[in-house]
Amino acid sequence: MELDNVMLARLLTTTTLAFHIIFATIGVGVPVMISIAEYIGIKRKDPHYLLLARRWTRGFVVTVAVGVVTGTCIGLQLSLLWPSFMKIAGQIISLPLFLETFAFFFEAIFLGIYLYTWDRFKKPLYHWLLSIPVIIGSSASAFFITTVNAFMNTPQGFQLENGVITAIDPIQAMFNPATPSKVLHVLTSAYLASALILGMIAAFQLLLGRTGEYYKKSLKLTMVCGFVFAFLTAVAGDISAKFLAKHQPEKLAAGEWHFETEKGADLLLYGILDENNEVKYAIRLPNMLSFLSFSDFNAEVKGLNEFPEDERPPVWIHYMFDIMVTIGIYTVVVPFLYLIFDKLKAFNPHSKWLLWSIVLGGPLSLIAIEVGWIFAEVGRQPWILRGYMKVAEGATTADNVGLMFLLFIALYIVLGVVCSIVLVKMFKNKPAEVELEYRFNK
Amino acid sequence: MEIQLVGITVLWLFLYGYLIVASIDFGAGFFAYYGKLTKQDHLINHLISRYLSPVWEVTNVFFVFFFVGLVGFFPDTAYYYGTALLIPGSVALVLLTIRGSFYAFSNYGSRENKLYLFLYGASGLLIPASLSTVLTISEGGFIEKRGDEIVFLADRLLTSPYSWSVVFLAIVSVLFISASFLTYYADRADDKPALEIVRKFALFWSSPTIIASLLVFIALHEHNVAHFEKMLNYWWMFGFSLICFLVASGLIYFRKRYGTAFIFVMLQFFFAFFGYGVSHLPYILDPYVTIYSAYTNETMGITLVVAFIAGLCLLIPSLILLMKLFLFDADYVKGKK
Ligand code: HDD
Numbered sequence: 199m200e201l202d203n204v205m206l207a208r209l210l211t212t213t214t215l216a217f218h219i220i221f222a223t224i225g226v227g228v229p230v231m232i233s234i235a236e237y238i239g240i241k242r243k244d245p246h247y248l249l250l251a252r253r254w255t256r257g258f259v260v261t262v263a264v265g266v267v268t269g270t271c272i273g274l275q276l277s278l279l280w281p282s283f284m285k286i287a288g289q290i291i292s293l294p295l296f297l298e299t300f301a302f303f304f305e306a307i308f309l310g311i312y313l314y315t316w317d318r319f320k321k322p323l324y325h326w327l328l329s330i331p332v333i334i335g336s337s338a339s340a341f342f343i344t345t346v347n348a349f350m351n352t353p354q355g356f357q358l359e360n361g362v363i364t365a366i367d368p369i370q371a372m373f374n375p376a377t378p379s380k381v382l383h384v385l386t387s388a389y390l391a392s393a394l395i396l397g398m399i400a401a402f403q404l405l406l407g408r409t410g411e412y413y414k415k416s417l418k419l420t421m422v423c424g425f426v427f428a429f430l431t432a433v434a435g436d437i438s439a440k441f442l443a444k445h446q447p448e449k450l451a452a453g454e455w456h457f458e459t460e461k462g463a464d465l466l467l468y469g470i471l472d473e474n475n476e477v478k479y480a481i482r483l484p485n486m487l488s489f490l491s492f493s494d495f496n497a498e499v500k501g502l503n504e505f506p507e508d509e510r511p512p513v514w515i516h517y518m519f520d521i522m523v524t525i526g527i528y529t530v531v532v533p534f535l536y537l538i539f540d541k542l543k544a545f546n547p548h549s550k551w552l553l554w555s556i557v558l559g560g561p562l563s564l565i566a567i568e569v570g571w572i573f574a575e576v577g578r579q580p581w582i583l584r585g586y587m588k589v590a591e592g593a594t595t596a597d598n599v600g601l602m603f604l605l606f607i608a609l610y611i612v613l614g615v616v617c618s619i620v621l622v623k624m625f626k627n628k629p630a631e632v633e634l635e636y637r638f639n640k
Numbered sequence: 641m642e643i644q645l646v647g648i649t650v651l652w653l654f655l656y657g658y659l660i661v662a663s664i665d666f667g668a669g670f671f672a673y674y675g676k677l678t679k680q681d682h683l684i685n686h687l688i689s690r691y692l693s694p695v696w697e698v699t700n701v702f703f704v705f706f707f708v709g710l711v712g713f714f715p716d717t718a719y720y721y722g723t724a725l726l727i728p729g730s731v732a733l734v735l736l737t738i739r740g741s742f743y744a745f746s747n748y749g750s751r752e753n754k755l756y757l758f759l760y761g762a763s764g765l766l767i768p769a770s771l772s773t774v775l776t777i778s779e780g781g782f783i784e785k786r787g788d789e790i791v792f793l794a795d796r797l798l799t800s801p802y803s804w805s806v807v808f809l810a811i812v813s814v815l816f817i818s819a820s821f822l823t824y825y826a827d828r829a830d831d832k833p834a835l836e837i838v839r840k841f842a843l844f845w846s847s848p849t850i851i852a853s854l855l856v857f858i859a860l861h862e863h864n865v866a867h868f869e870k871m872l873n874y875w876w877m878f879g880f881s882l883i884c885f886l887v888a889s890g891l892i893y894f895r896k897r898y899g900t901a902f903i904f905v906m907l908q909f910f911f912a913f914f915g916y917g918v919s920h921l922p923y924i925l926d927p928y929v930t931i932y933s934a935y936t937n938e939t940m941g942i943t944l945v946v947a948f949i950a951g952l953c954l955l956i957p958s959l960i961l962l963m964k965l966f967l968f969d970a971d972y973v974k975g976k977k
């Protein structure tokens with residue numbers, strides 16, 4: 199690996215995005231959970247849920263702050279690191295980028311109001327109503343930014359003639375073939391990860407021996423939501439795979455180590471690739487790849503060898519895909535077990551191993567988000583705009599990218615560490631029981 | 641009006657909006673730190689955090705809006721500035737990042753941490769200084785195209801009197817805008833002790849803004865005569881700016897109508913900022929990028945304008961709601977809610 203400008207620009211972009219996406223995911227998903235908790239609290243007049251909403255909100259503000267600043271970083275870095283790319287792509291796809299800022303604006307305004315008006319309305323429902331624009335704002339910003347990423351995968355809505363871009367249609371560019379599947383999967387996975395992270399906190403408290411109703415209700419709420427979202431995420435993932443088979447077959451082929459075009463293709467899980475490109479130790483599910491791609495066990499799936507050698511994505515993304523799918527299954531199974539155990543009184547839904555599995559679900563779902571993005575982005579290689587512009591043509595020509603890379607690494611380390619300390623401190627110093635007492639006289 | 645002009649006007653308006661709200665925020669950070677050092681923090685800091693807490697995120701969005709809009713309307717700017725400003729841009733980003741996140745950490749997390757407050761105060765002055773150099777660079781002479789390469793002449797920037805006069809102006813303006821706003825806010829909150837302190841800040845920082853503006857004029861004459869002469873064509877805008885300044889400082893000095901005084905401060909900067917902007921046209925980066933050469937295509941331009949109008953219909957009512965709840969609600973300002 200040569201550390202030229204292109205490589206360094208990629209590394210810096212990757213670092214910022216990988217860091218941003220953690221907070222962005224929480225920013226998209228947690229407002230949904232807060233809103234649900236507050237609504238239940240109001241309807242059932244249950245202070246436990248109201249407190250849940252309040253405490254989640256308090257932690258949420260801190261993560262939003264990091265999301266906002268890292269988002270500002272990536273927004274500017276796209277121009278700083280990929281000036282040629284932005285110059286071309288900006289002419290076609292700046293509409294959703296622009297709309298995204300409106301969505302942020304909208305969200306920021308109502309989040310500010312939501313935070314500081316808990317007790318200002320006579321009817322609590324009015325305060326709950328304020329959470330709706332926050333959800334709309336954050337989910338809309340995820341929608342808009344994802345359309346930009348979708349555009350990079352399946353660009354359309356313009357014509358390129360002798361280096362001149364003509365016949366631009368911003369709406370068509372925004373609603374390109376990758377948009378539906380990507381948006382669906384990104385949104386559902388953000389909701390899922392948020393539910394599981396909150397579930398992790400509840401389970402961890404129970405493990406620490408805090409067995410109050412408050413924690414049990416929190417766990418149940420997050421597990422119900424987690425189960426629903428996990429199911430939807432898997433469905434959306436399946437839709438994404440079908441999209442790939444049709445529109446970006448080289449990504450699917452690289453992810454699946456599917457080299458020769460064939461009918462009734464097998465699905466490979468795990469395994470390693472030896473130096474002769476032979477797959478070893480993999481689990482082979484006969485005809486499943488055809489089924490996954492086209493809902494037909496005998497459909498023809500394009501292999502990687504169909505593509506020119508210099509346009510094939512690296513095959514190591516297979517591991518990314520495996521990790522994501524494995525975690526996808528895990529996130530369906532664990533909440534499902536909890537719900538079954540909770541229903542059937544024969545089992546204990548708060549047994550140690552189950553609680554630990556739930557705790558594990560939090561970090562795992564974030565890992566799934568990260569590897570999912572790596573799969574999607576590296577699977578687009580060597581293109582930055584698939585079919586039009588390669589990554590190497592988009593990077594900055596400025597000096598010192600390496601230095602900036604180190605600068606930002608240091609920044610993210612500081613941010614990550616301080617943010618974690620602040621969050622832990624915030625809740626340690628103020629246990630839920632104490633807060634319940636002074637707020638609701640319980 | 642040509643669509644390019646519409647575009648740049650809209651963006652300039654947002655930059656102006658950022659100038660005002662961010663100045664309040666940046667200056668407040670400095671005053672909070674200064675208050676801590678001089679042990680007056682118990683008098684003013686609660687006032688500052690009461691206003692800032694609900695709106696800090698909105699401030700940041702103004703900025704994001706500006707640069708995303710600029711790249712959308714004028715993609716060439718991304719190419720020139722992006723290539724040239726990798727280092728200064730990254731440094732400004734790191735500062736903004738530290739500021740935003742540490743504000744949230746100290747405000748929502750652990751309060752009263754001296755280091756947080758220091759970072760918050762120092763970045764409040766460094767950020768306007770570094771952002772204002774982008775305006776300096778736009779005057780030309782600091783970015784050169786050599787063949788296919790775009791070179792940023794950092795040493796020339798660091799030794800240019802013009803550049804330093806702009807930095808000076810940025811810092812004193814931030815402090816003046818912020819102090820005059822806090823004066824108004826303290827008055828609304830009926831907080832006499834705080835009012836006394838922030839009013840003194842406002843008076844103290846008022847005349848330096850005018851001195852700094854004069855310095856910038858003189859230095860610009862040396863640096864870019866063409867722009868200086870175009871500015872003279874708009875002398876009346878700068879005249880208005882001066883009048884507004886006099887009215888504002890007079891009102892604060894005579895302890896009258898602090899709200900009106902702040903509006904005049906906003907007008908003072910409005911006229912100066914737009915006088916500067918309009919005389920800068922058509923250049924975005926002298927002499928390489930103009931609003932005509934950098935303009936995106938017609939379709940995207942019109943689409944963005946339409947999107948912008950639609951967006952405003954959504955934003956303005958929400959902003960009014962925000963201001964009603966936190967700025968004009970006397971009970972909230974007084975701390976009763
Ligand atoms: C909690 C997170 C999570 C989980 C459990 C899953 N995914 Fe995923 N996946 C993502 C989070 C994610 C993501 C981070 O949201 C990605 C990255 C890019 C994108 O569009 O979504 C993604 C991308 C992505 C892509 C590439 C889409 C593209 O490049 O256009 C495919 C084919 C799948 N996923 C398929 C699946 C399948 C079959 C799963 C099995 C259950 C699955 N994902 C679980």
Ligand code: HEM
Pocket residue numbers: 208209211212215216217219280343344346347350568571572575576578579581582589
């Ligand atoms: C949604 C809008 C997005 C845009 C506009 C975008 C843009 C880019 C660009 C310009 C690059 C550099 C070119 C390249 O190496 O392919 C890149 C690479 C990358 N991005 Fe994305 N990205 C987006 C979303 C994300 C997200 C949310 C992540 C989350 C982690 C991500 C992960 C990556 C990774 C891992 C790479 C490096 C690929 C490599 O080095 O091979 N991307 N992206």
Ligand code: HEM
Pocket residue numbers: 215218219221222223225226262265266267268269270271272273276302303305306336339340343344384700701704
């Ligand atoms: C699909 C991946 C992404 C998702 C889901 C996402 C979502 C979010 C969310 C939820 C926030 C926090 C905003 C808030 O809470 O107010 C945020 C901030 C931000 N994001 Fe991302 N983002 C993604 C990738 C990107 C990329 C690739 C860019 C670069 C163009 C970007 C630009 C920004 C900016 C500029 C902000 C700060 C906005 C502000 O000042 O409020 N995001 N993003």
